[in-house]
Amino acid sequence: MEPAQKDRTPFSDIDALSTQMSELVLDALTEMSRHPEIRRVRRAAYEALCPAAGQRLLDAGSGAGEVARLLAAQVGGTGEVLAVDHSSAVTAAAVGRHDDSNVRYLTGDVRTLDLPDDYVDGVWCERVLQHVEGADRAIAELVRVTRPGGRICLIDTDWDSLAFDGMPAGLGKVVLAHVSGHFTPQQADMGRTLRRRLVAAGLSGLTAIPVTCLFTSPASAxxxxxxxxxxxxxxxxxxxPGLRDEWLACVDAAGASGTFLAVLTIWVVAGTVPV
Structure with a gap:
């Protein structure tokens, strides 16, 4: 994930975390990549980007490299995937999981990429911009490094859409108010603003898909x-003090009774760089 200044979520600056928290975040990235709902989001993004053999693609904010390696399988030996992440710890983890596919792992800031103009054929940027101060600057940079006619696919969360059922509504609102900007970034509306931002960046052929993720158990959520x-x-x-334990007890009770529900919308928005 890329750096943030406005928010203080654990993903904002992974390299600044304690060893325990850094390991927790790395584990979380891996678990999320395997989750059926995140995979459903990624299928929609894959179709929007439409990677092809021989392309050079950029995975901006590449995490542990799962998507980069999947994209590399599509571009083949004549193509290349650049996996760029701001965190050196995450990049090291990605290198450690490399599968000999045509992926090049780099550290860098999505707002100031050390890449030439018109260098890549397409961009995948997943759940990154919510953590970045200056999202439009980052989008402009992604446009700069993408050739005319190339495709840019942005995937991000609309945290304002997060809703629960099965627990006391009032308690849930209190908890969410306290964790806003901490567990969830202050740029909570990023997902639903992506289309507007790509319109402003001059992209054409826009597609915008809201994917509502459904979690019916506490373990899944x-x-x-x-x-x-x-x-x-x-x-x-x-x-x-005490609010966390009270909330988690209610979550456990809802799970035990089968009434737990959580929903969250993640947007997949793509567009073509003008020729």
Whole structure:
């Protein structure tokens, strides 16, 4: 994930975390990549980007490299995938998981990429811009490095869409108010603003797909939603004493009764760089 200044989520600056938290975040990235709902989001993004053999693609904010390696399988030996992440720890983890596909792992800031103009045929940027101060500057940089006619696919979360059922509504609102800007970035509306931002950047052929992720158990939700994950250390919660435990007890009770529900919309928006 790329750096942020406005928010203080654990993904904002992974290299600044304690060893325990860094390992937790790396594990979270891996678990999320395997989650059926995140895979459903990625299928929509894959169709929007439409990678092809021989292309050079950029995965901006590439995490542990799962998507980069999948894209490399599509571009083949004549193509290349540049996997760029701001975190050196995450990049090292990605290198450690490399599968000999045609992926080049780099560290860098999505707002100031060390790449030439018109260098790549397409861009994948997943759940990154919500953590970046200056998202439009980052989008302009992605446009700069993409050749005319190339495709840019942005995937990001609309945290304002997050909703729960099965627990006391009032308690959920209190918890979300405390964790906003901590577990969830202050740029909570990023997902639904992507289309507007690509229009402003001059892209054409826009597609915009809202993918509503459904979680019907606390265990499933905890992979993506830190506020229902009991493994997140208590000191990481920005809540008054006792509120975390009360909330998690209600989450457990809803799970035991089969009434737990959480929904979250992630947007997949793509467009073509003008010729």
């Amino acid at each position: 905890a992979v993506v939603l830190p506020m229902v994950n009991p493994r997140v250390p208590e000191e990481s919660w920005a809540t008054p």
